[in-house]
Amino acid sequence: MSNFSFISATGWRCGCCNKELQPRKVNVEYMGSVFNVELMVCPACGMVLVPEDLALGKMLEVEQLLEDK
Amino acid sequence: MDQPQLRKLEATCIQEEAPQCSAACPIHIDVRAFMGCLAGEDWRGARRVLDRTMPFADIVGRICDEPCRKDCKRAEIGDPLAVGRLERFCVTTTPMVLKQPRLPAKGGRVAVIGSGLSAMTAALDLARKGRNVVLLTADEEIGGSLRDYTEEMLPARVLAGAVEILDSYGVTIQFGSSLHKEFFAIVRQDYDAVFLDKDLAGLASLPVDCTQPDPLTLAVGQDGCFAGGGSTENGFSVMKQVEDGRRAALSIERYLQKVSLTAQREREGACPTRLYTVTSGIPPLPEVLPADPAAGFTRQEAVREASRCIQCECMECVKQCAFLQEFNDYPKRLVRKIYNNEAIVQGTRTSNKMINSCMLCGQCTVICPHDFPLATVCRTAREDMVAKSTMPPSAHEFALQDMEFSLSEFSALARHQPGRDSSRYLFYPGCQLAGSSPAGVEQTYLHLTTHLDGGVGLMLGCCGIPAHWSGRQELFRQTRQALQAEVGRLGDPLIITACSSCYAVFKEFAPQLRQQSLWQILEKMELPAPKTAVPPQPMAIHDPCTVRHEPEIRASIRNLVKKIGIATKEQPYAGELADCCGYGGLMQFANVPLGEKAARAKGLRSDLDGLAYCAMCRDNIAASGGRIAHLLDYLFPSAGQEDPLLRPNPGFSRRHENRARLKQHLLTTLWQEEPAMAPAYKNIKLVIAPQVMELMNKRHILEDDLQKVIHQAEQTGRRLVDPENGHFLASFKPVRVTYWVEYQPGKQGFIVHNAYSHRMILPGDVK
Structure with a gap:
């Protein structure tokens, strides 16, 4: 998952800041492994979007892989 | 698990034992594989099987006296396989496929005296091993007694072919040797070892007594001399x-x-096998006879006869268990995988999922002719994983949180009967019955209090079995201790257990607790007049796996059912052989799709409507689409109750809610006590469509979790918004899982459109 980009055009806007989400590199972490991934993020407050297909797809796959390590 | 334990376990599973035919064959020809090849028209494959083990297959294959035939399992249900005739078909239609190699010469001179088949075999085997072999015979031709066969059975040219074969391995053959005493003295001097073929005239004239060779080694009187045949x-x-x-x-x-001439030779020659093969239910097809007996089988006839082979194996446990079928393996191989999984220090533990998918129900152990303890192996492996911190966190967390909730102040309760300060009895319905049928628990409790003297206390909680199943020994111990202390506080009353899992836990791990099954108590008690009509058609009782070893409880259930007028028909996998519904061992949490399969399989054991007395069996089979009721639905129906056979699976959220509401309701109505204050987030009202609820159940997301997310989002304003439809998307991580919910405010509450979760930690999350 390291150095992967999961950005895609989205209709979601930040409800706090009323800003469009923009691609940004963030660190996500599980079981001591850190991954630098590109996600859609609010440029003002940093709120991150994890869409359903990512959570139940690649993210779940990596979670399970790490749990068996 | 250490190596000796592994070996012992591996030896318990007999799936890899030789089939009866191979075991009965003095040289252990793989008859099963031979039949398989012929049935599949793999002629060369069949010949290869013979070439691998049978010396001089062109000769022996024509005249084999098939000692295996009497042991063929097909004999139990009809005609055994025509092994000899099929061997003859094979060697007469397919030339040699595999010529065994000759190992490099390694010294040692051996004299083989005689020319019969045992002399030929000994010479061939020793030459293949690289020994220097001389075959000495007074005859002018090879074969001994084999020369008595008719030309039709064993053509002379085929028998003579043996000379070429022996020659090709470097065996020297001296026909016309004179076998007198001096000859033998010379032989003893010139050769390191001697084999004497008893199929030889004039053997008695030699100065060595060959009449009684040692049965194991065939050694005779003189050192280095052996005799046989x-x-x-x-x-x-x-x-x-x-x-x-x-x-x-x-x-x-x-x-x-x-x-050593004797060590580890038990399995040479015909030997017993422990392979267990069930032949009942196999059609007893008659033996295929060749249309022209003199010509033997045609190809079609050979295929038909070989296809009668049932390919003996055991697999009895695998045939019945959803878990073993899913992983497509038998215990011997699984236990090896578990051992290897434990041994991994760095790398991927590929068997975690398998270990966590066993229902720990023990059905396989009952079925196994040698009682293979697979459940114990898998549970011990889980304990080992927890101890080494290699247990995947996601496997059991949801179930353990469910248990925590059952034990929390919102669900748990322990009280004497209202108006009393002591209890002779204590009703313990168990967390899942409280979650599935709170009204059933209430009605049952009220019935017990009115029909039993001496006070009936009530205890709501959890026996701790999820901790036990998930390998959390310490948590299991703490839970049990707390429960025992609570029972002690109530004066050690006789516990009336409704759930057979709780019953099993108390019996095995807290034997000092006095208990009796609810069903045994009810059986002897006056029952309420039926308020719900029992179905006129017979029902199938689905015993839970946890009463496998409780025949008295199963008998009480049947008496009760009869008493209230329900007709039943037993299905074959009930009682001691009962399947697990998928809840056992927390399998349905660690492996969601397999849990669904297990529940469906249990429900499908009978075409009839089902009757359960375990809340999880009832709910899981109902969730898989089966029509099934809980016995309490008929014994103590509640007002306005729907048809018990159509009661849907409550799902995880409703179970939580049911437990909490049961406690609140009983506290206020029976004990006139104020329930504990619910946390603020519980005020969030949700509107969830059934298909979204189903999705949440599959994804192990509770309404409770969504209430927390929306409460947080509404408090802080931290949420995403879709201007197109006005939906919000918010996330929150209460403990280890981050929950996402897509929602919008509505008149009745927040309308939930979607929910999902992940365990990856995002920037800004509390770790």
Whole structure:
């Protein structure tokens, strides 16, 4: 998952800041492994979007892989 | 698990034992594989099977006296396989496929005296091992007694072919040798070892007594001399010649290597096998006879006859268990995988999922002719994983949180009967019955209090079995201790257990607690007049796996059912052989799709409507689409109750809610106590469509979790918004899982459109 980009055009806007989400590199972490991934993020407050297909797809796959390590 | 434990367990599973035919064959030809090849028209494959084990297959394959045939499992249900005729078909239609290699020469001179089949076999086997072999015979031709066969059975050119084969392995053949005393003295001097074929005239004139060779080694009086073959009181057996020749060759090989002649030779020759194969239910097809007996089988006839082979194996446990079928393996191989999984220090533990998918129900152990303890192996492996911190966190967390909730102040309760300060009895419905049928728990409790003297206390909680199943021994111990202390506080009353899992836990791990099953109590009690009509058609009782070893409880259930007028029909996998519904061992949490399969399989054991007395069996089979009721639905129906057979699976959220509401309701109505204040987030009202609820159940997301997310989002304003439809998307991580919910405010509450979760930690999350 390291150095992967999961950005895609989205209709979601930040409800706090009323800003469009923009691609940004963030660190996500599980079981001591850190991954630098590109996600859609609010440029003002940093709120991150994890869409359903990512959570139940690649993210779940990596979670399970790490749990068996 | 250490190596000796592994070996012991591996030896318990008999799936890899030889089939009866191979075990009965003196040289252990893989008859099962041979039949498989012929049935699949793999002619060369069949010939390869013979070439691998059978010496001089062109000769022996024509005249094999098939000692295996009497042991063929098909004989139990009809005609055994025509092994000999099929071997003859094979060698007469397919030439040699596999020529065994000859190992490099390694010294040692061996004299083989005689020209019969045992002499030929001994010479061939020793030559293949690289020994220098001379075959000495007074005859002018090879074969001994084999020369008595008709030309039709064994053509002379085929028998003569043996000379070429022996020659190709470097065996020197001296026909016309004179076998007198001096000759033998010379032989003893010139050769390191001697084999004497008893299928030889004039053997008695030699100065060595060959009448009583040692049955294991075939050694006779003089050092380095071995004898075998020939006729016995049972006559002349072709395979006896082959067996003796091979046995003597092995003895001579060991003799030349100066190692033990006797160690580990139990499995040479025909030997017993522990393979267990059930033949009931197999159609007893009659033996296929060749249309022209003199010509033997045609290809079609051979295929038809070989196809009658049932390919003996055990697999009895695998045939019945959803878990074993899913992983497509039998216990011997699984236990090896578990051992290997435990041994991994760095790398991927590929068997975690498998270990966590066993229902720990013990059905396989009951089915197994040798009681393979797979459940114990899997549970111990889980304990090991927890101890080494290699247990995947996601496997059991949801179930353990469910248990925590059942034990929390919002669900748990322990009280004497209202208006009393002591209890002779204590009703313990268990967390899942409280979650599935709170009204049933209430009605049952009220019935017990009115019909039993001496006070009936009530205890809501959890016996701790999820901790036990998930390998959390310490948590299990703490839970049990707390429960025992609570029971002690109530004066150690007799516990009336409704759930058979709780019953099993108390019986095995807290034997000092006095308990009786609810069903045994009810059986002896006056029952309420039926308020719900029982179905007129017979029902199938689905015993839970946890009463496998409780025949008294199963009998009480049947008496009760009869008493209230429900007709039943037993299905074969009930009682001691009952399947698990998928809840056992927390399998349905660690492996969601397999849990669904297990529940469906249990429900499908009968075409009839089901009757359960375990809340999880009831709910899981209902969730898989089966029509099934809980016995309490008929015994103590609640007002306005729907048809018990149509009661849907409550799902995880409703179960939580039911437990909490049951406590609140009973506290206020029976004990006039104020329930604990619910946290603020519980005020969030949700509107969830059934298909979204189903999705949440599959994804192990509770309404409770969504209330927390929306409460947080509404408090802080931290949420995403879709201007197109006005939906919000918010996330929150209460403990380890981050929950996402897409929602919008509505008149009745927040309308939930979607929910999902992940365990990856995002920037800004509390770790």
